[in-house]
Amino acid sequence: MSSGWRFAFSRRWLGYLAFAIVFAIACGCLSAWQLARSKEAAAANAVISANFNSTPVPLSSELPALGSFEPKQEWTRVTVTGTYERDKELLVRNRPFNGGPGFEVLTPLRTASGALFIVDRGWVPTGNSEDAPDSVPAAPAGQVTVVARLKPSEPGIPGRTASGRQVGTIQLSVVKERLGGSDVYTGAYGLLDTQKPAPATAPTLTVTDPPTQDEGLHWSYMIQWIIFALIGFFGLGYALLTEYRKRNEDDPEEQARAAERLRKRALRRTDADVEDDLLDATR
Template identity: 45%
Template sequence: MREWRFVLSKKWLGYLGVAVAFALICVILSHWQWDRRTENLTELNRLNANYNAKPVEVTSILPSLTSYTANDEYRPVKVTGTYLADKFFLARDRSYNGFPGFEVLVPLKTASGDVFIVDRGWVATGNTHDYPDSIPAPPTGTVTVTARLAASEPQISGRTDVPNSNEVAVIGLKDLQSKLQLPTYTGAYGQLVRESPSVAKLPFLAQKPTIDYGLNLSYAIQWVMFAVAAFGFLIYVIRREYDLRYSDEEDQQWLDEMRAYKKAKRGPDDKEIEDELLDKAGYEKSRPGEQVGTGR
């Protein structure tokens, strides 16, 4: 084991410290990705619970015109009133399955005189002009609307409403209230689910939102693998250093052992036998006490 003592030098201890620091960073990042996945799962569970909840009267969730919290997003509510069909708005630059179009926003006036903005769905941009070719009309008279709550959108710098038009850049409820000059719910509006009575044709209704959390799990696993790889690479480098230090001696020893093995396996050749006989003859001639005969 003395050959491995070089790993206790300052150089290699420094490399170990770098590997440990890198691994700790990877573990922290992996934990962060795991936390993000947990947050997304929590958000997904909340979204599903709200989305599939039983509809309730709008006043039970929005007791005032400005009431709304993020926890109420996509909660289904019921609102009864009369559509102000001639005062509808179009939120432009909206896509549906990759196609450009508009969201149709129609004010619904309740019996109390308050207005609840209903997003009745999406319509496509016209074939020959930047405006819908047709917009399905809402039902007339008293109607009960079931809609899922959505928050008022913030204003976007550089995007403005089209002058002298019903086209708006964002679904900003305070802006719509100022255009209507009526008491309007400004905390949230509703994405249409169904109407009673119904009409034969509707715009394309809002699709259920999705939350992608699969990559967070993959990233968490990847960071753990990077941490393990750091120590694997350190072991590889240490082994390379060991080979550079001691591989020549080990190779020479292995070659000597292989030569001896091959020699023992094949037996002595003619030259080795001759050398052995000559050595033996020379030894016998030089044995002490032996005299050469004189012939007498």
């Protein structure tokens, strides 16, 4: 006797359906996350395109307060005139560049307002005999006009410590403490682009070309998660249909449908399939 589809409403199959729905929701969330990441990458690329080679603007107009900074300002070129506080220079440890270990040189620039703007003058390699550079090219003395690209304060890294005139990251709140709590720009610092007068020797600039603008494979991953969700429902439907056919294999109507499926499958057989059957038979 045919049991029809009544089995599909059993606790077991309802559990399978619930699992498929939960799996689809999880895939949907992951797909939405990839879409959000794609939008973030596109927004970051737009900021680079708009700001990296922008016309320099005065620092005071771009950062009206010491803590001012918005993500859309990253890479903006600013110009500021002041005097380097060379005796307050700091080194950022563990900064690789072109495959080599080294330090980045942070030199505070005393602006006309009296505040200190942190300028990352570039990179120097680790020395031969100690955990410090062999030498650091001196910043220009006297008044200097700097063009720099704004970068946000970096977060701290757990476990990364430094002492003396070194810091673990360019976390501007920590830099401010190391400088004795003076008036310091803590929203952003500047990656050096140019300065006048230019010194005879200087650290190697860490950024001279725009970062690679790559949005990654987020769109591809987003579509893949949607496909995975659909595959889950397809698999559930296939398993349901398979069990239906097995439970109803004695039903005349189902037997007729099974015979029709076999007939259509035979019509789709190719010469290669026939040859394979002959070879199997002779083994």
